[in-house]
Amino acid sequence: MDKTDFLIDLQKKLKRYGVKNANDYLDYYSEYLDDLIESGLTDMQAIDRVGGVQKVLLEILSDEDVVIPETSKKAMGNLFLALGLPLWGPLVAALYITVLGLIFALLVCALAFGVAGVWVLISSLVVVFQMNVLYAMFQLGVALMLLGLGVIFEQLFILSGKGLFDSSKYLFQKFSPREAR
Amino acid sequence: MNTQLKKGLLDICVLAELERKESYGYAIIQDLKPLIEISESTLYPILKRLLNKQAITSKNQIHNNRIRKYYQITDIGKQEITEFISEWGQVEKIFQFIKGEDSNG
Known part of the structure; x- marks a missing residue:
């Protein structure tokens, strides 16, 4: 996996979770990976250094500034659907x-x-x-x-x-x- | 280091780093690493938080045909450092209390 694959994969996953400000995170990690690569690491080593897509995704989703506006509404909707099932x-x-x-x-x-x-x-x-x-x-x-x-x-x-x-x-x-x- | 204690110190460390010179994500981590454990995923929320409260600003600069975001401290950020330093006396008292050394006796 190279830097581009990493960013595409991360973008897909962020989109799947409905992260609205995904580009902010992608820009940040893109710049950071570029700096790591510029310091002498290979693409793979740079990705390993940041911890891989899953770890980065978890970090982003646990960030207090992450914007996932639909999640709470969906969760609430699902809750009402579940509670209203007998009806x-x-x-x-x-x-x-x-x-x-x-x-x-x-x-x-x-x-x-x-x-x-x-x-x-x-x-x-x-x-x-x-x-x-x-x-x-x-x-x-x-x-x-x-x-x-x-x-x-x-x-x-x-x-x-x-x-x-x-x-x-x-x-x-x-x-x-x-x-x- | 204790996570809660570290969380409080990291913001100030980033501000202190930016007070010395304007910097970017990778360089901030490299400079702070010998002092305090910090990762790229930890730094991003700190930078966002500091930007939101206008303690720092950012500007994009071209570096090796790509954009790199540089961060600068603002007066609000400098004020935060001053306040942190001024509170040190109280922190020291708490530290001595925790160690069991009573400053009054």
């Missing part, structure tokens, strides 16, 4: 189950109309031989209508399923703990 948890669960039920209903409708459409379509071929063309044409029309409804419900099922998946993914990412790296 909002069942409501969200009920809503989620209702939406899942509606999506399942769309799937059932799509399958029902699709199967019915195919069935009527096949039977219209039988009708054309056993009865007359007029009945067969009527049955063919009904079959096409059923198949059309099947396609519409299938599309609605795909759209709503995707919507639910995307919104669940978004919520999971928003409320899950930050990734370690």
